[in-house]
Structures are given as C-alpha cells and as structure tokens.
Amino acid sequence: MDSLTSLTSEAIAAGFHALSEPLRIQVLELLREQELCVCDLCATLGVPQSKLSFHLKTLKEAGLVRSRQEGRWIYYSLNVAQFVVLEQYLSDYRRLAKISPARSC
Structure with a gap:
C-alpha cells in the first residue's frame, strides 16, 4: 500500500x-x-462545553469541520470537501455492486 492510499484510508x-x-x-x-460558535452549539444541544469540545476535536481531526477564531470565540463550519471524499468512497461500492454477480454461499 503506498503512502497516498494509506493517507486516504486513514482519512476515510x-x-x-x-x-x-x-x-x-x-x-x-x-x-x-x-x-456557529461553540457557545451557540452548547446552548442548542444542551451539553457542557467540555463534552462538546471533545466531539468537535474528533470532527475537526477527521476533517469534517473547520474552525476559526474571532476574538475569544471559536466558530465552526462544515468542510464539504471531506464529505465529498466519503461520498466518493461509498459511491464506488454502489457502482461495483451493479457489476458484481451475486454469490450464494
């Protein structure tokens, strides 16, 4: 497995x-x-900032969200490009399913 495939696999x-x-x-x-800023997310979801920060970190490390700081607040938005990567990965399987013969065990 080359390094590019490995990076893609890890991102997926x-x-x-x-x-x-x-x-x-x-x-x-x-x-x-x-x-949205983290304070708005906390208020809407009814969770403490410490809990939400853990989940936002996971989303950010996965590349699904972006963050930017404005003053003392951090604002989050979707990183649509990473969703496209996941969508493409799944669509490849859908395409393969149409051409693969069904197997009985």
Whole structure:
C-alpha cells in the first residue's frame, strides 16, 4: 500500500469514526445551516462545553469541520470537501455492486 492510499484510508476511517456518534451527527446537522460558535452549539444541544469540545476535536481531526477564531470565540463550519471524499468512497461500492454477480454461499 503506498503512502497516498494509506493517507486516504486513514482519512476515510477517521471520517466514518467521527460519524459514528449521535451527538456529532447533531452538530453536523446544525452546521448544515450556518457557521456557529461553540457557545451557540452548547446552548442548542444542551451539553457542557467540555463534552462538546471533545466531539468537535474528533470532527475537526477527521476533517469534517473547520474552525476559526474571532476574538475569544471559536466558530465552526462544515468542510464539504471531506464529505465529498466519503461520498466518493461509498459511491464506488454502489457502482461495483451493479457489476458484481451475486454469490450464494
């Protein structure tokens, strides 16, 4: 496995891992509409900042969200390009399923 494939595999695994937690899905759903600061996310989701920070870190490490600091607040938004990578990965399987013969065991 070459280093590019390894990097892609790691990014895909990190993306799906990040999507495996319901609270992180809720964060992503909120960010679909607009960029939000961590304080707004905490208030809307009803979770303490310490808990949310852990989940935002996971989403950021997976490349699914971006952050920017403005004053003392950190604002989060979706990184759509990483969603495209995950979508492409899954669509390759859908395409293969159409051409692969069904096997019986």
